[in-house]
Amino acid sequence: MKNEEALAVQNLRVNYKIYRGILKVLDGINLTVKRGEKIGLVGETGCGKTTTLKAIMGILAGNAILSSGRVTVNGKVVLQRSAHHMVRKSAKRVAMIFQDPTASLNPVFTIGEQMELVVRYAANRSSSAREAAVNALRLAQLPDAERIHTNFPFQLSGGMRQRVCIAMALAAEPNIILADEPTTNLDVTIQDQVLKLLKRLCDEQELALVLVTHSLGVARETCDRIYVMYAGTIVEYASSQNIFENPYHPYTRGLLAALPRLTGEGIAEGIEGRIPDYLNPPQGCRFAPRCEHATEKCFSTKPGFYEAEDGHFVSCFLYETERGVASDVSHSSDTES
Amino acid sequence: MRDSTVAIDISARSAYAERLKRAWYRFSRSKLSLLGLLMVASIIFIAIFAPVVTPYPEHAGAFVDFGNTMHPPSLEHPFGTDAMGRDILTRCFFAFRGALIMGIVVLAIVVPIGTAVGLFGGYFEGKWFSTIVMRVTDVFLAIPPLVLALAIAALLKPTLTNSMIAVCISWWPWYARLVYGMTVSVRNEPFVKAVELTGMNRFKIMFSEILPNHLGPILTKMTLDMGWVILTGASLSFVGLGEQPPTPALGTMVSDGAKYLPTYWWISVFPALMIVIIILSFNLLGDGIREMLTSGE
């Protein structure tokens, strides 16, 4: 069983210290990805998707505080809160693709130089780094890989840059790829191509994929399972099909209702209200202030996960009676900073 | 820019007051900005009331007291006395007057000229007359400003007015270039194109639509430049091309004192320190203003 898991995130809580106080962003994230499995992490802008990925990659900003949790990659703990500080090991065989391909390529080095570094340090190959880099570029379906190898990022188009980023991720020889809204900054016409490429590569090379997106549609097309995130918590997870056909959580329902109009700026038309202030998040369920079904209990207590159907978990008291508690987030032993 | 306390129905006047209050809040958040403001205020106060706040106002002129020359710093003469027996503290404080006048007059002349040239050049960028104007500016910028100021001052009689003229000639291109850059970057913005379609007079567009966007950076640069213009004036008088004795000028005092180094160090060190303090004050204030105008939250 353990061997099956490529990635496990347990009870991850991350805060940011800022001028005005402490932003309590991630509030107990749990997720698991099996080998070769493709999951989608879906939610509005600002719900903590990117923070989750950065925590997995071990590249949280300097003002981030890990107040609890553990990240296991390929059976090895890479991030953990121990007595008083965070212990971080560099995660091997994990690669990340960022949202903005322009910002994720160093403007003053050639594509080749950058990729060879990745080959050297992430894939631990010192010989034939060049061939490995060119090879990865070919895998990402870049025409004329030899030439691109000597190009600077600004000489490529946005779509090509994102392919280069995918190639760079492949060059790290990972078995997990984390992709943070990889198509948001691209022209609509190439968004689809890039997603298909990503999906095909993951299938061919049996890579696990965590695809972060604000679009349920994109997630369904690409992923086997979907985790729906709201304000730093996972509210529901199930197979892509189940989420679409049978959403349980009021937030997921709202998201689906808003789907035709769903754009980058969130779901203002779908659900009343906005993401809560992370300085002072709601005590109980974080969605309670916007939820039409919210009861007093929702405001005071954090809901656990309830298995609404086989493999379909919802974090909402509405389903408390259905099948009992699958996992409990609120009473974990290693909490609070 | 989250803000829950925005009231929509407030009159223009109180909106203005509100903006001032927010600006003050952002400014006063940094202790260093407040320190800068306090120091600048003190410098201005000292300059205006120099005859009252200095212990020996008569030493500001052609005063000689050979019984009291070269006294090291003491209670009666905190900065010591110079080769003429004059109190250095008094002379430093009186020198603030010339320094501030220099800074204010130069900026009052240079900023409007440079801004107008930059606006004109930027708005009509690509047209031949704009090209000529900006090439002329480039030519001025090709000579280090202090060198140009020194050369011009050298060709004129050494007076405070003439050193101001010299500094003006070498300083305006920097504003022209700053405003030019900013104007080029907003020239094709929709808000400019929109008023152009209304057929508004082009000069009116330049001054009432484009210029207001540049006021922040111009104000910041002006504050910082107060210190640098005063330094340039001091540099001219250091070389002997500024205001002539017996009127006290910080640069002259430093270079006179340099002859007596190291034994009579106070004669040049204290006026030099005053120059540093003036520059520091305006820099702190300028950084505070920049912070106030650019910081979010």
Next chain:
Amino acid sequence: MSLTKYIIKRIVYSIGVLFGVSILIFVISNIVPGDPARMALGPRAPEWAVEDLRKEMNLDKPLVERYFLWLSDLMRGDLGESLRSRRPITKDIAEYLPASIEIIALSAFFMAVIGINLGRLSARFSGTWFDGVVRILSYTGIVTPAFVWAILFVLLFSYLIPIFPTTGRITPGLAAPPRITGMYIIDGLLTGNFRVALNAFWHIVLPSLALSMGGAAQAARMTRASMVDNAEKDYILAVRAYGVPNKLIYRRLLLKPSLVAPISIMALDIAALLGNAFLVELVFLYPGISRYGVEAMLNKDLFAIISVVLIIGIGYTIANVVIDVIIAHLDPRVRLGGAKSA
């Protein structure tokens, strides 16, 4: 567009600007009120002498003609005669310029090396005491004028810790090396007079340091700010996540894109440096072109003033070209003519 093409374009433009500079200087020096000949000779000189000098300086001819006369002389390397030393100005400049080049080159070196390295380390250890000290030092460096540093150095090193000489180019009594370039250090090294070279170097340490303090401080501040800013960019986060060692990140991957801003700013610092040299050479009694210029200025030596300003304008223009070439080298977008640099 290749780098060579970029450089050629840049040089051609600079030559145009320099022509403009020559006109500017000439016009300014000729439209100021007062009679240059009278000013040069002083109020007590007889009228006929002033009249003669006026003829000699071509002051009786119209301005435009005078400019072209001056320009054609200039093209032949004739800058006129100094009214004070009564020697060809070209000769004076040949004598004083090399001394200044030594000081200015060393200052520019200090400025870049000290400034960028302090900034780099400050960014690397940002938030630590070291960073705090560097930040205070760089603020101090920026607000303290070069001539004040010069005076403090003279005070400190001639009195308290006399390890560096504080006046002149070379210790009196020591013979200058045979002239090849006029720069004592280079000539000393070329002719094997290592003692003289070292002595000359010893003499320029303090003036160069005084001149470079402001620029170094500015460079440190800019480098730090730019690196701290870029350290949060995705491309740095990515290589960090891939396990690229910190040392390599800070020395290369983060440093290179962060150098564009501080090096661009150095153009302004070099302008300040060339101006401040006029004061600093005075403090250290250093026989350079700037000190020659000050004397020309104080004596209203018209053609000498014009020549010194022109030489400095040329020097500054060359410095600007060099800086642009360095930036083009660092930033492929400039070199290869892409989008504007970020």
